[in-house]
Amino acid sequence: MSKKRAGEEVSKRFQKCHGLIPGLPSELAIECMIRVPYKFQTAMKSVCTSWCNLLSDSSFSRERMRCGKAELLLCLVQPLTPPKPNAVEEGEKKELLQQQPRVSVTPRFGLSVYNATMSTWNRVAFPEQQIPLFCECVAVQASGKVLLIGGWDPVTLQPVKDVYVLELAGEGSGRRWRKGASMKEPRSFFACALVGSTKIYVAGGHDDQKNALRSAEVYDVVRDEWLSLPPMTEGRDECHGFAMGPKIAHLDLDMKGPCSAHLTELGFCVLSGYGTESQGRFRSDGEVYDPATNTWSRVENVWPFHDTSPRGRITGDIRGSSSKLWCFVDSKLQWETEDDSGKWKLDLESVKLPVTGSLVYGGGYGGDAVVMIGGGVMMKTATEESVGKWSSIDDIPFGFSTLPFSHASIYV
Incomplete structure (x- = not known):
């Protein structure tokens, strides 16, 4: 038993449940x-x-x-790999492949889950055989939910506005997937982030004609409904989204805890991306949505890597007097910037990758940073202490080694 009576909150709610285990209080x-x-x-x-x-x-x-x-779960939206041939059939398949020309096949996507506590890998069954291609994965810790949002229809390859909800904890846990309320418009390759405990913001991306979108909307997880937001000033395709805290202009020295406004007034930052006519040339600026004023403001000089997508290259922390971001790149840099309203401040630091010249995907992982490297290697580093000192986690088994498109982590 812990010093504080274990299970106190739970036992109060279930004090009338006698005989959970016969012979025990x-x-x-x-x-x-x-x-x-x-x-x-x-x-x-x-x-x-x-x-x-x-x-x-x-x-x-x-x-x-x-x-x-x-237990810490890392949920990954990733392309599925074909089954590994057994030793008996391998020779026959090689001979067949030599006789037939290679044909480009549309990849199939699935939701993989790595249990960091148990060091196990599993794939979550989906009712329609495969999840939407390039969908965004978001975890809502407060309600124990994992959501898949937008992406491409696996058959038509057109952007969709679908939302799928999987409940890992709470009343609905253990049930099958259910459909959530759809977005206002279909989109893919958009910025997406949980802001606070119950609101998911999306912005940008592209439509079925590959036009970069300016539109934005917010999803209320509790009410299962979407609301439209004012559009951004620029269309941003392949942009990255994250929650951020405001700059604390004045801090009372008598306060013993963080500014209460910082804990409640969170914004939604849409980083980089590119316009319709400049595909592949990533912008150096970003935009921040302020829920308190229902307005967007611009932040300059936030992403100096014009040839590199910010997706799968960033993790962050909203604690403190500004939002701290760690960028996984091949150079060592550190810089700060503010938006034009003066309310939001970004503190950025690059973390040199453990390898060079390889495909990587990085992101948050229960307070630390994690990267998957092409070839089936997963490594992590602490983002507060010993930044950049990478250590190997586990070898990734066959079938789970492809680089993910999006990810989220949740405790269950």
């Missing part, structure tokens, strides 16, 4: 159940109504996190 029974690995929770819900109600309550997930028993 409810507090101890909850302590035992919190320690069961996540992969067994779906089966546990079928034991009895009390167990199902307990494991489906959001307080159960929060208690797992408080006790340090939650």
Whole structure:
């Protein structure tokens, strides 16, 4: 038992549930159940109504996190690889391939999950065999949800406005995918980020004619509805989105904690991207949406790598007096910039990649940074301490080694 009575919040909500485990008080029974690995929770819900109600309550997930028993999942939207041939068939397949010309085939995408706590890889079943190509993956920790947003239809290869929701914790956990409310318009390769605990912002991307979009909208996870936002000043295709905190202009020295305004007034930054007529030439500026004023402001000199997409190259932290970003590139740089309203400040630092000349994908990973390297290697580095000192995590098994398009991490 911890010094603070373990399971206190959960036991208050389920104090009438006697006999969770025969012969044990409810507090101890909850302590035992919190320690069961996540992969067994779906089966546990079928034991009895009390167990199902307990494991489906959001307080159960929060208690797992408080006790340090939650498992970190890294969700990856990535192209699927063909099945590995066995030794008997391998020779026959090589001979067949030599006789037939190579044909370009549209890739199939899936949602892969790496359990960092258990060091296991799995692929999540999807009702339509494959998820939309190039869709955005967003995790909502507060409600235990993973969402797939937009992308391309696997058959028509046209942008879609679909939203798919998978509940990993809470009342709906263990159920199949469900359709969420659709976006106002179809889009792909757009900026997307969770801002706060319940709002997902999207902006930019391109339409079915490959025109860069200026439009933006916000999704309320609780209400399952989309609202349109004012458009950006520029169309931005292949842009990157993230939440950011405002610059603290005045800090009371008597305060013992962070500025309360910083914790509540978060903005949505859309970084770089390119216009319709300048495909592949990434902009150096960005735009920040302020929910408090319902307006956009421009931030200059934020992305100096004109030949490199910011997607899969950035992770960040919104704590402190500004938003700290780490950029995974082959050079060592450090720079700061502010938007033209003076409210938002970006502090950027490049982190030299562990390899050069290889395809990589990087992003956030439970407070640290992680990169996947073409060839099946995953490495991580701490973004607060020992920045740039990479260490190997695990060898990636066959079938999961392709570089992802988008990712999200969540504790369960």
